[in-house]
Structures are given as structure tokens and as C-alpha cells.
Amino acid sequence: MADNGMAQAGAAPHVVVVGGGVAGLAAAFFLRDEPVRVTVLESAARLGGQLSVSELAGVVIDEGAESTYARRPKTARLLKAAGLEDRVVAAGTKSMALWSGGQLRPPLDRQFMGVPCDMDELAKSGVLSEAGVARARQDLTLEQAGREGDVSVAELVAGRLGQEVVDRLVDPFLSDAYFGRADELSFEATLTPLVGASRRRASLAEAAGALLPDPPPPGQAPTTGISTLVGGIGSLPQVLADGLLAASPGSAVRTGATVSRLERRGDGWRVSVDGAAGPEHLEADAVILAVPAAPAGRLLGRLSGTAGATTALAEIPYAGSVIITLAFPRRALEGLRALGFSGYRVPAVDGRALKVVTFSTMKWPHLAGEVDIVRCQAGGSGGEDLLERDDADLVALAAAEVAEVTGVRAAPLATRVSRWGGAVPQYTVGHLERVRRIRAGVAEQAGLAVCGGAYDGVGVGQCVASALKAAEEVLGGLRTQAPAASA
Structure with a gap:
């Protein structure tokens, strides 16, 4: 089935964004006021990728990434444009201690x-x-x-x-x-x-x-710029999707839509989509690939002149992680507040399952209430086997290791296990050269751009910066060419 709104002479150019994670939605959002029509295609049943939020023991809290550097210019620009400035909350307790050699040690200043x-x-x-x-x-x-x-x-x-x-x-x-x-x-x-x-x-x-920042004036606490949103960073994707649709009524955001093929069609593109209604083809003047390295490589693999980029994408490995979130009665962790830590890291050489533990309700003051939330991060490169263990085992393991460090023996009131298989790109030796080869190959394809965590940084803010760059690239190309002819 062909797209009824395919790009035609005189019509607004059509930009298809493949991927509905934060990078893809940010790229689409940055295009909302431009004279283009945007279609976002996400293969999963929900938007957001690794950003997700849900309730635990009455507290709305992130399941994936939980923070960003809100002061970064491009991140600040996005949050302001999305009307989220009033929802930005800075971390209250910032220092991460170190559990090393069987002791909880303060961080180095x-x-x-x-x-x-x-x-x-x-x-x-x-x-x-x-x-x-x-x-x-x-x-x-x-x-x-x-x-x-x-x-x-x-x-x-x-x-x-x-x-x-x-x-x-x-x-x-x-x-x-x-x-x-x-x-x-x-x-x-x-x-x-x-x-x-x-x-x-x-x-x-x-x-x-x-590279250390200048010390703050006397009497003023140091700040890092680490922030989250009231409602969680995981609420950002839907805000961006809603903002796009409100500003650009001709645009669309679709879930359950898997892009199976990308083909050159004259000066534009044909995007083949497998969805609930069956296969269809969308015609586009420009395409932004905001998907992980493997699917990006598969889509580029059929295009001429992209062999170097495809090979480089295949060389980017990914690691999985698991977040075990525990809710305790507030009184159980009361003694930890005096320490002033937002959590602690654990060296891998100590052989523990948990690598990072965050005292979320201490780190984020707006979450403080009747319960304390402890976020436990495990897995990562070399530790993906933990993702195969069942929820009960992971909860017991996390609670035992947290108890050893903190002395908290109370049973959690509620728990949640969030698995992120193959979610985080690994910037192994030679990564910058691989990215150079990818971008060189993509640059040979008029009207095509890439963005996301596989390239210039895995954090939310870095994905946003990558998205802005991709949006600017496709806009620059559209300004220098006529809309794609209908097929």
C-alpha cells in the first residue's frame, strides 16, 4: 500500500524518522516548526526506548536513564521549547561514595x-x-x-x-x-x-x-548540573511526541511500525514498513535513522556506497543491563541521610553483582515521602548473564548486597526489575574512527542522517545533541533540492 500523502511537487517535504527513542523524537521535535511533515516510526509497542517511567510504592520513578545535564545548551534548548523548564529538578545529594575493600568510602573531592x-x-x-x-x-x-x-x-x-x-x-x-x-x-x-x-x-x-570547575563562592554548595524531571526523565518522550503533533498537525507518530527496507527513489526515499495493517511503503524526501547500530546497518546495507558505514556499524557492540528497584520504609534508611551520599559505586574487581546503587529519594528531593527508593544497577559488559536470572533471585541478590553495605535489614515494601537487553552501545577502542566511517558513508546519501547513542555519547543530553545535528543536516539538504517526485 502506498502512502496517500507521499511527497509531491508543491507539498511540504516529508521527513521520516526511524526510531521513537529520545533521539528520534528529539529530532522530530526540532523539526516541528519547519515547513516539513514528519512521520516517526517506532517498531516497539511504546515510545521512549530506554526511557521509561512507572510507579513503585506510590512513587513515580524511572526504570531506565534517570538524569541528564540540563545546563547543556542543546538540552536546555529542548527542555525550554518543550515547556519543561518548570519541571527540571536538580540533584540534592550529588556525591557517589565507593564501596571498596568492604568499606563505604567518601568520594575524592x-x-x-x-x-x-x-x-x-x-x-x-x-x-x-x-x-x-x-x-x-x-x-x-x-x-x-x-x-x-x-x-x-x-x-x-x-x-x-x-x-x-x-x-x-x-x-x-x-x-x-x-x-x-x-x-x-x-x-x-x-x-x-x-x-x-x-x-x-x-x-x-x-x-x-x-579540568575541574572553579570552587563555588564561600557558603555556596557546589553544583554539577545533574537534573531530572518531575515525573521522571522517562516522561520526556511522550512530551516530545505530543509537542510535535500539536505544532505540526500533518505529522504522525506511530508505534508497532517496523521499517524493513530503505530504498533510493529518484531524489527521495521509499521506506518499507511492516505494521499491524500489513506492509506499506512511505515516500520521503529525507530520512533520519535514530535506531541502534545493528538495525541501522541492515537498512544501510542495501544502499550503494555504504559498505564502509555498514561494516563500521556492525563493529559497535552493545551491553545489556538490569535495574532492580527496591522500596523501603523511610525509617529503614534514615541513618544514611547523615552521610550525604546519593549512592555508591562498586569496583568490578570486588566481584559483586551490583555495580551502582543510587538512593533515589535522597538524590532527588522531590521524591521524598513515606518510602525510600533504592535503585540497583547490574549487568553491563561481562555481566549480562544476570539478565537471565528470574526476578525473585535478582531482588534477593540486590537486597542482600544493599544490606551488607548499608546495614538495612528491613524487607522491601515493593520491588521492580527492569531488563535492558543489548541496550547500551560500547565505545570500544577505535570507536571514533568507526563513527567517522559511518558519517562519511551516510554523507554520500543525500537526504539521509543518523543520530542516537551509537555515535557521540550515550547520555540523554548527548542523544539530544545528536538529534539536533541530524535535523539540521536534513533541513540543509531539503533547502538545496526539490521535493522527491512521487513514485
Whole structure:
């Protein structure tokens, strides 16, 4: 069945966005006031991808990603345009402690993305052994080593500061931010701010210190910009979809619509869709692929000139994760409030199932009430086997490990298990070169753009920035060509 509203001369150009996660919906939202008609196609039964929100023990709380950096210009622009400025809530308790060697240890004040800046503070923290601290101090006297090409985070950081710094400080940070491991992830793609700084400074510790923000004025608490939304970050996708449809009545957002094929049709595109009503074909002047690497590669694979991009997409691995959320009586966790932590990270070398634990109702003041919510993150690269365990096992495991750290022995009032299989792209060594090859191949296809977590960052804000870039690319192309002829 052909699209009744196919692109025609004189009609508004038609942009098809493949993927209804936050990147695809943000790209569509950015196009809402432009002279185009947008169709968003999502294969799943709901919008949002890894952003999802539901109620637990009377508290509406995220199941997937829970925060963003609301001060980033592109994120701030999106939230303002979507009318969400009044729903932005900054984290109240920001510091993540470290459960290391059987003790809950305060975070280092002077560190950047897990890389310590102050060796005396590192020694006092007790996180590293005496030998580990002595090895870390060598970074201050080692000659600056040049490097050719990308290397793993572990290789570079261990070479400067020693393996204990990798295991006890940097790897837990990467597990939290990227669901990955330091010996696999790319230094240039994950600790990106340190890349340039490390070339300008003699030591890695000095480079990290140069990137720390200025201290706040006396009496003012430091801020990180980490924020969420009242109603959860998982409420953002529907707001974006509603905003698109309200501003652009000719546009559409569809779920249960799987794009099976992408073909060039003259100056435009034919998008083949499998939906509840059977197969159909949409004609489009431009297409934005906002899907993970594997489906993007399948759709590009039939196009001429995209072999390099398709190969590069196939080289991006993904890791799965599981979030176990526990609701406790408020009095059960009362003693933790005095510590002032938003949660804690656990080094993988300690062999625990949980990698990150967040005290959600302490981190987000607007959630405070009669219950305390504890969010437990497990899985990630090398730990996907946990996703195969049943809910009861995971809840028991999480409750036991939380009890060991916090001393809380009360049984949870309510629990929730959220599995995210193969959800997080892994920026392994060579990732930036792969992205370069992907973008070069896509650039050869007029009216085609890509966006999402597979390319320039896995966070919500980075996906938004990627979406804006894709929207601007297709708009620029549409301004220089006539609408696609009907087929």
C-alpha cells in the first residue's frame, strides 16, 4: 500500500524518522516548526526506548536513564521549547561514595571522571593500598608519553597511574556512565575531555586537575548540573511526541511500525514498513535513522556506497543491563541521610553483582515521602548473564548486597526489575574512527542522517545533541533540492 500523502511537487517535504527513542523524537521535535511533515516510526509497542517511567510504592520513578545535564545548551534548548523548564529538578545529594575493600568510602573531592588529581587526598582516602598510592604518585614524575592512535582507558591510565587506580576509581565510573569496562573502552571516546588536556600537561593527574570547575563562592554548595524531571526523565518522550503533533498537525507518530527496507527513489526515499495493517511503503524526501547500530546497518546495507558505514556499524557492540528497584520504609534508611551520599559505586574487581546503587529519594528531593527508593544497577559488559536470572533471585541478590553495605535489614515494601537487553552501545577502542566511517558513508546519501547513542555519547543530553545535528543536516539538504517526485 502506498502512502496517500507521499511527497509531491508543491507539498511540504516529508521527513521520516526511524526510531521513537529520545533521539528520534528529539529530532522530530526540532523539526516541528519547519515547513516539513514528519512521520516517526517506532517498531516497539511504546515510545521512549530506554526511557521509561512507572510507579513503585506510590512513587513515580524511572526504570531506565534517570538524569541528564540540563545546563547543556542543546538540552536546555529542548527542555525550554518543550515547556519543561518548570519541571527540571536538580540533584540534592550529588556525591557517589565507593564501596571498596568492604568499606563505604567518601568520594575524592579532587578527581575527574575517576582520575585522581591530588595524591595526598588519594592516600588519605584508603581506597588504594600503600603500593597503589606510591605507583600513582609516579605519574607526577614520569615523562610525558606520546601515543599513536586510540588506546583503551585501562592501558593509558594504568601506564600513568597504575592498575589500582584503574580498578578502584576509573573502572567504577565507566561502569556507571557507559556500562562498560576500562580494558575495553576507548580513552578518546569515553574520557574525551582528558584527551586534549593530557597532551598539554606533563602528568595525567595535572590534566585532570586542569579540568575541574572553579570552587563555588564561600557558603555556596557546589553544583554539577545533574537534573531530572518531575515525573521522571522517562516522561520526556511522550512530551516530545505530543509537542510535535500539536505544532505540526500533518505529522504522525506511530508505534508497532517496523521499517524493513530503505530504498533510493529518484531524489527521495521509499521506506518499507511492516505494521499491524500489513506492509506499506512511505515516500520521503529525507530520512533520519535514530535506531541502534545493528538495525541501522541492515537498512544501510542495501544502499550503494555504504559498505564502509555498514561494516563500521556492525563493529559497535552493545551491553545489556538490569535495574532492580527496591522500596523501603523511610525509617529503614534514615541513618544514611547523615552521610550525604546519593549512592555508591562498586569496583568490578570486588566481584559483586551490583555495580551502582543510587538512593533515589535522597538524590532527588522531590521524591521524598513515606518510602525510600533504592535503585540497583547490574549487568553491563561481562555481566549480562544476570539478565537471565528470574526476578525473585535478582531482588534477593540486590537486597542482600544493599544490606551488607548499608546495614538495612528491613524487607522491601515493593520491588521492580527492569531488563535492558543489548541496550547500551560500547565505545570500544577505535570507536571514533568507526563513527567517522559511518558519517562519511551516510554523507554520500543525500537526504539521509543518523543520530542516537551509537555515535557521540550515550547520555540523554548527548542523544539530544545528536538529534539536533541530524535535523539540521536534513533541513540543509531539503533547502538545496526539490521535493522527491512521487513514485
